Amino acid sequence: MSLKQKLQEDLKSSMKNKDTVKKSVVTLIRSSIKQYEVDNRVELADEDIIDIISKQLKQRRDSLVEFEKAGREDLVSEANAEIKVLKEYLPQQLSEEELNEIVKATISEVGATSMKDMKSIMSAIQPKVKGRADGKLINKLVKINLQ
Template sequence: MSLKDRLLEDMKSAMKEKDLIKKNTVQMTRAAILQVEKDNKVTLDDEGVIEILAKEVKKRKDVLPEYEKSGRQDLIDDLNREVEVLMGYLPEQLSEEELEQMIKTVIEEVGASAMKDMGKVMAAIMPKTKGRADGKMINLIAKKYLT
């Protein structure tokens, strides 16, 4: 079963279970997928869907600090639940140790030694970690090794 099919089935089951947050989250994600497909006149495979799911998670994580400033715990809980729902569709996330090891290997492969080589490192590591790690985390770890 493809990810798009799984999203559709999960949306239907969320409607039956009256799980409003899950239904809305999956519905918004499906809309984002359809929008990309229409705009680019393509049919996304699972890898393309994972990319969109990762973007949706990132969007929600980026607004979380704003919600925390507002002090609205109900909105914070809903947002965390949305992230949790979306993470269920992404491949297993890499641990910090696994990420560090991958970054060290890439740094050696591309011959990076200073911050000016950050672009080379990021270009080499991002395809390997697509949907499995946050770009900010990768960037921070890479900076640590490229001082």
């Protein structure tokens, strides 16, 4: 079953089960997919849909930080619920240890020696971990390994 079909089925089941959080998140994902397909006149593959979901997850995480700073517990709990739903559609996330091994291997592949090589390291790592790791964590691990 493709990711698009899974989203369609989950939308139906969330409507039947009156799961408003999941329904709104799935609707938003499907809307973003449809918008992209209409704008670019293409049919998205699962990898492209994962990119869209990853972007939405990043938006929620960024919003979560702002909500916490503002002390808005109602919005924090809502964002956490949405993040949980979004993670269901992404591939299994890499652990920090697994990601650290990939970072070390990529640094040696690229031959990086300083922070000046950050761009080439990040561009080499991204295809390897697409949708399976947070960019901020990758960035942090690269900095640690380059010191």
